[in-house]
Amino acid sequence: MTARDPGAPGVAGLLAAARAELDRVGPAQAAAVRAAGGLLVDIRYAALRERDGTIPGALVVERNELEWRLDPACEHRAAEATGHDLRVVVVCDEGYASSLAALSLRRLGLRHATDLAGGFRAWRAAGLPVEGGTRAAGT
Template sequence: MTSQDGPVSIDEHLERVRAGLDRVDAATAHAEAARGALLVDVRYAALRERDGLIPGAVVVERNELEWRLDPLGDFRLPEATGHDLRIVVFCNEGYASSLAADSLRRLGLRHATDLVGGFQAWRSAGLPVTSAPAEDRPAGSSG
């Protein structure tokens, strides 16, 4: 993707994307989830296995995100109830989730945003974390 002035670095692109998001900190994400916001974990399986999960968050691999959350799509999750849904996407440290939230906004999910600092910020804030269930663990790992 290029701007009118030519190519941009990923850092410039990320800065532009974040300028259009109302990013939230961990405490705010926790409070919004309690009020019905959908927390979406786009981390890959090895990170979920290593660090655990945020209770109540749905796990959606990044490469499936738009298909699973598009309220008009055939492959949407039951939680993808409409374009007014508040969605807080998180990755491990809050970089990929900014790009993911921007992509969701381009689909018309205007209340999509991301968690500043990602899962690591959530855990550092002392918010609830559970271990990954067996079905989320790589084959051959123990419980």
């Protein structure tokens, strides 16, 4: 195992720092953001979406394209990337990668970007709607 640079925070430190800057939301709050015109962005990879399904109305953007698709000033942005005031909730599987992704969006100027605490799994556990997927609900 390679020793960590003593000045580097490690992934746990990066995650803690990201979450200190975010007002993370739970499943019901994420649903309310969507209902109020905000954007849920699913960054899970295709195999998870195929297995577990998707959140109806969520924009699916692979993590490696997120900044290009959500930056309102980028020529490659998604049509849903309407401006820097857009409320964005990033969703990953368990709520880890989404925290780092939401912080990256904040650095782009999307000041209302945050993430779903507990990720897609928390959404499903809360009984909120899910479309498709090959895995039986509740497993």
